[in-house]
Amino acid sequence: MESATIGFIGLGIMGQPMALNLIKAGYRLQVYARRPQVTQPLVDAGAKSFDSPQLAANRASLVITMVADTADVEAVIFGQQGIIHGVSPNTIIVDMGTSSPAATRRMAEQLEAKNLEMLDAPVSGGEQGAIDGKLSIMVGGKKTVFETALPVFQVLAECITYVGDHGAGQVAKACNQIVAAQTISAVAEALSLARASGVDPARVRDALLGGFAYSKVLEIHGQRMIESNFKPGFKARLHAKDMRIALTAAAETGISLPGATLALDHLERLIERGGAELDSSAIATLLEPQ
């Protein structure tokens, strides 16, 4: 897959730096974005911009979608002027956004019927991880197809895990988001208890970093909460969207996740209060005395 042509659909906060890193690594990029103005930095870096997913996918060995939700992925793959109308047989379509595991399995089946391979390869690590090429990627699909795509993933990520069959990457991402949301909520509760007790929350964070309560969230989001710095990062409305995907997936398998449900409730209250574009760690502000 070295120096192959890659189609890249969706150039938002995450997609743009990911596409740039692929160009820097020597891949030929064919890009499409709904808002054409966002393609300019990519074109300046050497990418070709196209007017539809279909055209951007033309003759690419691999097409990456990095769009907002499941419905958007389905539209850019199967819609009028969608990827499937442009690709050659054996092209690998890689959904790197966060989508429903069940919808992913359905899409993979539909693509397989057309001799097209799909991988679900959602990422964690945020904008900074995308810029630094240090994302974490969780991959579902056929192992052999994963191995073909691996050199591309290695440009984007520090940690790449093959999780299992179609949808398994999205299940892992759902798990990631429910752990992250609940850990943020837990840290918010702890620092709020410290503050309400007249104890310096920064000292409490320090004390907790050294023990079993250690988490990346305590380190990074805990610091954000102490500084009241809620510039995203990862926006509350996107975290809420991912939590809805996770809870729908759970409901489909017949289990209930009370902690994740509570965390989504926090995110929704934050959004109602106007915090949709803040970092999701701003749920800490819900715990401040009213």
Place this chain on the structure above:
Amino acid sequence: MESATIGFIGLGIMGQPMALNLIKAGYRLQVYARRPQVTQPLVDAGAKSFDSPQLAANRASLVITMVADTADVEAVIFGQQGIIHGVSPNTIIVDMGTSSPAATRRMAEQLEAKNLEMLDAPVSGGEQGAIDGKLSIMVGGKKTVFETALPVFQVLAECITYVGDHGAGQVAKACNQIVAAQTISAVAEALSLARASGVDPARVRDALLGGFAYSKVLEIHGQRMIESNFKPGFKARLHAKDMRIALTAAAETGISLPGATLALDHLERLIERGGAELDSSAIATLLEPQ
């Protein structure tokens, strides 16, 4: 404080290895335990055993209490044959168990009226941390008193944080326990979603370890859940007791902690089902399909 005499009250799972490490470090230990048979390994190692907290505290520069709950601490300090009847002026009384922050402030005041210094210095890190001398200690009280006691703490711990005035160590411990309980619950939900979705929870754990969802709990308790190994570790009934302390402290300051309340509910259901003596990560079993 080098090679001083230390009184040590309470020789349970945590107290016993802590006391042994102090003996190894050259301190003279005077021990007391409610069940006299548990003192034997300490006596074999060179400690002197006494029949009351009062006698074990006699002529000690520092007296450590490591007993089960707030009522027990109050009894061993202030009760008949309690520590205060045995100590010399300027002795430092160090409560290393997990107690109520409010009760801690009251006890410190009462002791101050008798020219006795108190530190609250609860620990995190479990039995293994106690054995290895790698606990995390969170300390509240006067800074100068903390500095006097520091060499003793350094024998027991890898991470020692002076958090603030009397009770601040217990507030930090409460924060630690509410973060730990909720993170355990979050990891349990994630691994349960993976399993219910037909995805290998071990692979999901691997994928999550590399990103923002990383926590010590995911690493250690996540592995316990995958192996269904719930040998404590930290017993569910003790975690529930600590959560009650934390939630009482929160209620006293006028804040509510819905995530911590839910986590305590999980622990109580586990205990009702006969899991009181299991590691608290056994709350994962509550999420298995019934």
